[in-house]
Amino acid sequence: KGSDTEEEEGMTIDEEEGMTIDEFNKENEQKGEELMPGVYLKKLVQCEDAPIPDFRQWVRFSWVGKTKDDELFSAKREAWAKLGDGDVPPGIELGVRALKLNEKGILSCGSRFAYGNIIRPKRKEGIDIIPLPENSDVNIELHVLELGSSLPVGSMNELDRIKEGQMKKIIGNELFLYNDFTRSTRAYSAALKAIDGLLEQAMKNNNDNDNDDDDDDNDDKTKNEKTVEEHSQAVEGGTQDGGESVDISDQYDNILKLMIDCGCNIAAAYLKLNEYNKAENACIAVLQCDAFNIKALYRGGVSAMYQSKYLESKLAFNKILSIDPNNIETKKKLIELNKKELLYLKKEKQIAQKMGANMFGNNSKKPSVPSSSNKESEKTEKYKESEKTEKTNDKSNIKEEEEEESQPKKDKDDKDEKDENDDEKENETTTQIGHDVSKIETSPNSSELTTQILMVTLFIMLIAVVLRFMQIA
Numbered sequence: 001k002g003s004d005t006e007e008e009e010g011m012t013i014d015e016e017e018g019m020t021i022d023e024f025n026k027e028n029e030q031k032g033e034e035l036m037p038g039v040y041l042k043k044l045v046q047c048e049d050a051p052i053p054d055f056r057q058w059v060r061f062s063w064v065g066k067t068k069d070d071e072l073f074s075a076k077r078e079a080w081a082k083l084g085d086g087d088v089p090p091g092i093e094l095g096v097r098a099l100k101l102n103e104k105g106i107l108s109c110g111s112r113f114a115y116g117n118i119i120r121p122k123r124k125e126g127i128d129i130i131p132l133p134e135n136s137d138v139n140i141e142l143h144v145l146e147l148g149s150s151l152p153v154g155s156m157n158e159l160d161r162i163k164e165g166q167m168k169k170i171i172g173n174e175l176f177l178y179n180d181f182t183r184s185t186r187a188y189s190a191a192l193k194a195i196d197g198l199l200e201q202a203m204k205n206n207n208d209n210d211n212d213d214d215d216d217d218n219d220d221k222t223k224n225e226k227t228v229e230e231h232s233q234a235v236e237g238g239t240q241d242g243g244e245s246v247d248i249s250d251q252y253d254n255i256l257k258l259m260i261d262c263g264c265n266i267a268a269a270y271l272k273l274n275e276y277n278k279a280e281n282a283c284i285a286v287l288q289c290d291a292f293n294i295k296a297l298y299r300g301g302v303s304a305m306y307q308s309k310y311l312e313s314k315l316a317f318n319k320i321l322s323i324d325p326n327n328i329e330t331k332k333k334l335i336e337l338n339k340k341e342l343l344y345l346k347k348e349k350q351i352a353q354k355m356g357a358n359m360f361g362n363n364s365k366k367p368s369v370p371s372s373s374n375k376e377s378e379k380t381e382k383y384k385e386s387e388k389t390e391k392t393n394d395k396s397n398i399k400e401e402e403e404e405e406s407q408p409k410k411d412k413d414d415k416d417e418k419d420e421n422d423d424e425k426e427n428e429t430t431t432q433i434g435h436d437v438s439k440i441e442t443s444p445n446s447s448e449l450t451t452q453i454l455m456v457t458l459f460i461m462l463i464a465v466v467l468r469f470m471q472i473a
Helices: 002-010 021-031 090-098 158-177 181-194 198-214 216-224 228-235 249-272 276-289 294-305 310-323 328-360 372-405 409-414 416-440 446-472
Strands: 012-014 033-036 039-045 058-067 072-082 104-109 138-147
Touching (some): 033 090, 058 090, 072 158, 090 104, 090 138, 158 181, 158 249, 181 249, 198 249, 249 276, 249 294, 276 294, 294 310, 294 328, 310 328
Antiparallel strands (some): 033 039, 039 104, 058 072
16 A cells, blocks of 8 residues: 555656646646636736726736746837737737736746747847747736727727727737737738728818818808708717717828838738738839839839849839939849849740750751752652653563564454554553653652552553453453
């Protein structure tokens, strides 16, 4: 029984770490409540009756970041985040949602739910602050300071939507600063979504105000004719989407600047992620608002260059130099562009040569051009072959005549007239065939054609001889 007790006391949870059950439980108590596997929260200050942050609610909080070795990688700082939008890493968001207003806690978070494979650089001066290596587990001290609005964008008025866009832009800048480019593009896109359509509305308000200045005499009459329903709707803040419509004619410049800044920053983030097509599209959207924006032209030119769109890239860089002739970065990129274009053309030429070699054979075996001497030799051979053919025809005619003489004189006398006619026809046929053979032999592949024609000619002559013997018989 004593041996069993000793085994129980020595039993471990992890043989590699050599952790006992008591040590494991003690560590869990130190970590606090398990929010999810790998994420623990231990509350330091509790407030029983305080409200809890809701999903999609803005929260202002402060935090201090340390590694597992208690090394400081982020000093105390305040931040805003909209819960559920991915403005902060998922582990930190879980910790904020688990705390009430004015509560504090220590969050122990595995790397998977913290910064993952992102190397968080050192951005502030300080001896004690270190850059956070990738795949690092972290301990973060959280303090919830303020709870903001939880209205969706569609239920906000125009000024609140502008404020929403500005907050998202600040979050995107913070994420970009610390190399979290994917999450920064989401924040910038959320900012653009918040102010979508407001630029046109601001222009409309400006035009309406101009018309109102011209029609001051009719203002009193218009107000008196206002219906009761319209008046009650204005008092209650009743627009169809739930928010009170306000005049934003004086916000035109702020909205335009916010759109341009977010678009340029989205392009910069996509360039860092090597997603050049998305970066180019973001720049095109900015240039539709401001055709002379140097940031959009530069980043659009760079994204086009890395997609081998050298003409578009060159046009963008040249336009920048026409606006700012002393732009050093653009000049450097233009030199890089020219080098890439030359290298691209060289590769294209090599590919074309390889394709031509595959289609038409080895380049080393060039097609031979027939010379004049070769042509004359071919003609001479054709003439010799035609002469041989004529001699063969003559010999066959002589044999036929000898055979005819060997026949009885009686039959010869009876058939003289008919034989003479047959001889004339046969000679004409043979002569015509000889001419045809000489013509055909002058064509390409004459040796094969000549052999075939000779065989046909001999066959015809044989048939003629057989017919002659049948007539004599």
